[in-house]
Amino acid sequence: MSVQHTCVAAQRASRVLAGLPRARKDEALGNVADALARRAAEILAENAEDVRLARENRLPDALVDRLLLDEDRLRDEAQSVRALAALPDPVGQLVDGWRLDNGIELRKVRVPLGVVAVIYEARPNVTVDAACLCLKTGNAVILRGGSAAMHSNRILSEVVQGAVIEAGLPREAVSYLTPDRRELDELLEQRRYVDLVIPRGGEDLKDYLMERSKVPVIFAAGGNCHVYVDAAADLDKAVPIIVNAKCQRPGVCNAAETLLVHRDVADELLPRAVEELKRRDVELVVDKAAAEVLGDPSLKRANKTHYETEFLALKLAVRVVDSLDEALEHIATYGTRHSEAIITEDLGAARRFTAAVDAACVYVNASTRFTDGGEFGLGAEMGISTQKLHVRGPIALQELTCVKYELWGDGQVRP
Amino acid sequence: MSVQHTCVAAQRASRVLAGLPRARKDEALGNVADALARRAAEILAENAEDVRLARENRLPDALVDRLLLDEDRLRDEAQSVRALAALPDPVGQLVDGWRLDNGIELRKVRVPLGVVAVIYEARPNVTVDAACLCLKTGNAVILRGGSAAMHSNRILSEVVQGAVIEAGLPREAVSYLTPDRRELDELLEQRRYVDLVIPRGGEDLKDYLMERSKVPVIFAAGGNCHVYVDAAADLDKAVPIIVNAKCQRPGVCNAAETLLVHRDVADELLPRAVEELKRRDVELVVDKAAAEVLGDPSLKRANKTHYETEFLALKLAVRVVDSLDEALEHIATYGTRHSEAIITEDLGAARRFTAAVDAACVYVNASTRFTDGGEFGLGAEMGISTQKLHVRGPIALQELTCVKYELWGDGQVRP
Numbered sequence: 001m002s003v004q005h006t007c008v009a010a011q012r013a014s015r016v017l018a019g020l021p022r023a024r025k026d027e028a029l030g031n032v033a034d035a036l037a038r039r040a041a042e043i044l045a046e047n048a049e050d051v052r053l054a055r056e057n058r059l060p061d062a063l064v065d066r067l068l069l070d071e072d073r074l075r076d077e078a079q080s081v082r083a084l085a086a087l088p089d090p091v092g093q094l095v096d097g098w099r100l101d102n103g104i105e106l107r108k109v110r111v112p113l114g115v116v117a118v119i120y121e122a123r124p125n126v127t128v129d130a131a132c133l134c135l136k137t138g139n140a141v142i143l144r145g146g147s148a149a150m151h152s153n154r155i156l157s158e159v160v161q162g163a164v165i166e167a168g169l170p171r172e173a174v175s176y177l178t179p180d181r182r183e184l185d186e187l188l189e190q191r192r193y194v195d196l197v198i199p200r201g202g203e204d205l206k207d208y209l210m211e212r213s214k215v216p217v218i219f220a221a222g223g224n225c226h227v228y229v230d231a232a233a234d235l236d237k238a239v240p241i242i243v244n245a246k247c248q249r250p251g252v253c254n255a256a257e258t259l260l261v262h263r264d265v266a267d268e269l270l271p272r273a274v275e276e277l278k279r280r281d282v283e284l285v286v287d288k289a290a291a292e293v294l295g296d297p298s299l300k301r302a303n304k305t306h307y308e309t310e311f312l313a314l315k316l317a318v319r320v321v322d323s324l325d326e327a328l329e330h331i332a333t334y335g336t337r338h339s340e341a342i343i344t345e346d347l348g349a350a351r352r353f354t355a356a357v358d359a360a361c362v363y364v365n366a367s368t369r370f371t372d373g374g375e376f377g378l379g380a381e382m383g384i385s386t387q388k389l390h391v392r393g394p395i396a397l398q399e400l401t402c403v404k405y406e407l408w409g410d411g412q413v414r415p
Numbered sequence: 416m417s418v419q420h421t422c423v424a425a426q427r428a429s430r431v432l433a434g435l436p437r438a439r440k441d442e443a444l445g446n447v448a449d450a451l452a453r454r455a456a457e458i459l460a461e462n463a464e465d466v467r468l469a470r471e472n473r474l475p476d477a478l479v480d481r482l483l484l485d486e487d488r489l490r491d492e493a494q495s496v497r498a499l500a501a502l503p504d505p506v507g508q509l510v511d512g513w514r515l516d517n518g519i520e521l522r523k524v525r526v527p528l529g530v531v532a533v534i535y536e537a538r539p540n541v542t543v544d545a546a547c548l549c550l551k552t553g554n555a556v557i558l559r560g561g562s563a564a565m566h567s568n569r570i571l572s573e574v575v576q577g578a579v580i581e582a583g584l585p586r587e588a589v590s591y592l593t594p595d596r597r598e599l600d601e602l603l604e605q606r607r608y609v610d611l612v613i614p615r616g617g618e619d620l621k622d623y624l625m626e627r628s629k630v631p632v633i634f635a636a637g638g639n640c641h642v643y644v645d646a647a648a649d650l651d652k653a654v655p656i657i658v659n660a661k662c663q664r665p666g667v668c669n670a671a672e673t674l675l676v677h678r679d680v681a682d683e684l685l686p687r688a689v690e691e692l693k694r695r696d697v698e699l700v701v702d703k704a705a706a707e708v709l710g711d712p713s714l715k716r717a718n719k720t721h722y723e724t725e726f727l728a729l730k731l732a733v734r735v736v737d738s739l740d741e742a743l744e745h746i747a748t749y750g751t752r753h754s755e756a757i758i759t760e761d762l763g764a765a766r767r768f769t770a771a772v773d774a775a776c777v778y779v780n781a782s783t784r785f786t787d788g789g790e791f792g793l794g795a796e797m798g799i800s801t802q803k804l805h806v807r808g809p810i811a812l813q814e815l816t817c818v819k820y821e822l823w824g825d826g827q828v829r830p
Contacts, residue, residue, distance in 0.1 A: 015747075019770055100792060104781050113803050114773065195803055210629065216804050237826035244828035332430075354821045355434055358529065366519050366824030375829070376820075377515060388528050388610055388817040389631050389805040402803040405791075406769045409781030411652035413659035414790070 003186035006142065006175050007193035010115045013172035014140035018112045022089040024167065028135055029085035031163035032128065033078040039159050040074050046151040047124065054122075054148055062251075067122050067149055077125055080380065081132050087379045090398045091138045104409040111404045112138035114195040117187055117215070118382070119144045121201045124152035130198075131160045131174050133382055137400040140173050142194065144187065146201075147179035188213040198382055198395070218391060218399075220383025223253035223338030224310045225368045228327040228353070230344035231264040235272065237365055238343040242273050244367040245341065247280045251312045253384060254339050254361075254371040258307060258317040260327045266293045266320045274318075282314045289320035307334045324349055328356050335359060337386045339368040360386055360393040418601035421557065421590050422608035425530045428587035429555035433527045437504040439582065443550055444500035446578035447543065448493040454574050455489050461566040462539065469537075469563055477666075482537050482564055492540055495795065496547050502794045505813045506553045519824040526819045527553035529610040532602055532630070533797070534559045536616045539567035545613075546575045546589050548797055552815040555588050557609065559602065561616075562594035603628040613797055613810070633806060633814075635798025638668035638753030639725045640783045643742040643768070645759035646679040650687065652780055653758040657688050659782040660756065662695045666727045668799060669754050669776075669786040673722060673732040675742045681708045681735045689733075697729045704735035722749045739764055743771050750774060752801045754783040775801055775808040 001009075017025075036043070047069040054064050093110040100106060116139045118130040127143055134141035145153035157176035164173050177183045187194065191214045198218050199205045209217050227245050229238045245256035261269055270293050274284065285302040286294065306317045307330070321327045331340055341363035342353040350364045361371045373381025373394035382395040391399035416424075432440075451458070462484040469479050508525040515521060531554045533545040542558055549556035560568035572591040579588050592598045603612065606629045613633050614620045624632050642660050644653045660671035676684055685708045689699065700717040701709065721732045722745070736742045746755055756778035757768040765779045776786045788796025788809035797810040806814040 015771065098792065104785065106791060214625065240828050241826065248829050356430065361820040361822060363822045364824060366822055366827040367829050369829040370519065370822060376521060377513065392817050393820050402807055405776040405808050407776060407778045407781055407785060409779060411656065412781040413655050414663050414782050414784035
């Protein structure tokens with residue numbers, strides 16, 4: 001079947017899905033959770049083949065770890081599918097409504113997007129997560145995983161598709177493309193049949209899609225996040241927040257990459273923070289002023305490239321600033337509009353920071369690590385959007401829908 | 416000044432605009448309205464030059480009419496600017512908010528997009544409309560009008576900019592590019608500084624931007640709209656709605672282009688509707704079944720191309736269908752997801768139609784001509800979006816904003 005045929009069939013299926021009541025969709029999700037348990041041996045056997053090939057091809061250990069499934073991970077996955085089923089259905093929600101002067105009753109109603117394509121790399125759990133988020137929101141999904149997880153993705157797609165068919169939903173609610181570049185290129189042309197592409201991957205994939213995709217794209221992008229310690233900070237809050245934002249899980253987009261410290265508190269804060277960071281093996285790159293405060297000439301000097309880099313590792317840039325304005329300027333220059341934090345007890349500074357910083361999430365006295373659909377109480381999500389259109393922040397259930405205006409009249413014409 | 420410099424300056428100005436209270440923005444809008452009156456002579460002199468050149472270059476009369484300003488049109492424009500100032504400010508609106516389990520207070524707040532570029536053709540009123548919509552929503556605007564209105568656009572931009580400066584707002588809140596293709600191409604690369612491009616023009620402009628723009632685009636697109644007269648229609652409602660949807664203003668996107676009639680009512684409806692349409696000089700193209708009902712062999716036969724065409728004129732395609740399903744299939748095939756209407760007294764048919772039709776606006780027993788920000792009670796708008804992401808339907812004030820999550824804590828870290 002050509003990619004276009006797959007997309008046409010997915011669009012046909014999406015029309016059926018759009019009309020389903022919640023119970024039917026949740027039944028399908030329950031079937032998915034059951035099937036993950038029932039077919040665990042099959043899934044793990046296919047996954048073992050991917051892992052074997054990955055090791056043979058000497059892929060990095062971190063990648064092999066992301067690829068690997070085991071009984072525990074499958075059980076967690078099934079659990080998260082059941083949790084998703086328990087969330088409210090956004091479809092059919094009345095977003096707004098009023099009566100026009102002429103008596104027409106206007107209703108703004110939440111409806112599925114239609115067909116959503118998800119492009120991802122070597123995490124087989126995305127196959128299940130993405131398919132289930134789309135099922136829950138009444139969208140048909142087209143999955144396109146990376147070649148390293150090919151065997152795992154194929155069996156997981158089959159498992160999900162089987163569960164969907166068992167619930168009486170159309171087979172084409174879930175489709176799967178092979179990890180072939182030409183198929184991807186053909187997919188990106190299907191604007192007539194595909195409503196949205198969501199890439200889950202690095203900057204290379206993002207650039208590729210930005211260049212080629214005719215289908216609208218929501219980028220679940222990286223984050224170059226900052227913690228700014230203000231002159232009026234409570235340092236007993238600042239130190240644990242810095243440590244948490246950098247170390248709790250350094251490889252993710254909401255981890256902090258640069259620490260900005262107001263000169264007035266640098267003498268007291270920096271030695272305390274650095275001690276805690278060093279205990280956790282964090283590598284530091286510091287500006288001249290921070291190096292002077294710390295009195296350690298062995299520290300590596302921070303430059304523009306460091307400020308621009310999302311380390312995604314136990315590495316942190318440190319810079320001393322003379323004012324809140326200088327911190328804001330730094331964040332405006334180097335930030336990627338993801339998550340930014342100020343530590344302060346000064347209400348005016350907190351208000352200025354939250355107003356002036358242009359980012360999806362702005363924190364006062366809390367760790368940037370909370371930027372997450374689950375932490376926000378939104379349930380599962382497809383990633384964090386740093387763009388401004390359609391969705392900013394977690395791409396959760398509501399963000400996988402759009403609206404439709406219904407207008408109910410009894411013969412009105414425009415004068 | 417290079418295009419990139421213009422965009423950088425606009426972004427700097429947008430940071431000031433984002434923090435302004437409503438009163439300051441409305442003051443600037445009041446100044447614009449005053450200046451349109453005070454400087455009317457200057458504006459009309461420049462406009463006369465565009466009109467003279469347009470006539471010299473033998474541009475079509477319809478285009479010259481769209482280009483032409485007079486005292487009445489300027490007075491209407493000033494009036495609509497004052498009406499815009501009277502609308503509520505969407506910026507700062509608390510969209511949602513709750514407390515997380517850990518005590519962090521989450522607020523989802525409406526904020527401006529930043530920098531909006533508007534690309535338009537020969538309507539000088541768009542200069543004022545677009546600039547004022549952006550001012551009201553706290554966005555800096557970059558205007559890029561067509562060459563036919565060059566003199567009018569330049570003076571109107573100056574008038575708006577003067578009014579903005581008079582209110583103490585940054586000059587770069589309003590910028591103007593010349594109608595130069597290279598400048599447009601450079602603008603479309605400025606993803607770092609420009610947050611949104613809105614084209615107001617035909618399909619050629621749309622295709623050009625879809626191919627080239629690195630900046631996100633919202634298309635204010637055309638509409639191939641249908642009126643479907645169901646078996647259970649009240650024909651006393653159907654006939655006036657058909658006439659209104661086709662004739663009240665045929666050159667706009669929410670006018671109907673094809674009439675679909677259920678076979679059961681075709682014998683009674685078609686002669687009545689056609690009589691009214693012919694009295695208004697509507698040219699008809701009809702399918703075989705409709706031609707038989709009407710018994711007029713001189714009627715031109717409708718084909719696929721007619722069904723695909725947005726006539727934007729006193730011309731209507733007519734097709735008899737055997738069922739609601741056939742009507743839905745026709746609309747799914749040929750519709751452009753803009754505005755679609757069913758005429759019926761059957762609740763089940765109305766519910767099926769509103770659920771199944773994939774369009775921005777779906778009408779029951781009312782004319783498609785109501786798809787309009789003003790008619791919906793949303794105030795001024797930038798056009799109608801037929802896309803699904805970010806905005807579907809009127810691009811009004813709220814749609815020119817995005818959201819930001821603010822998270823207020825007192826030391827929370829992620830466990």
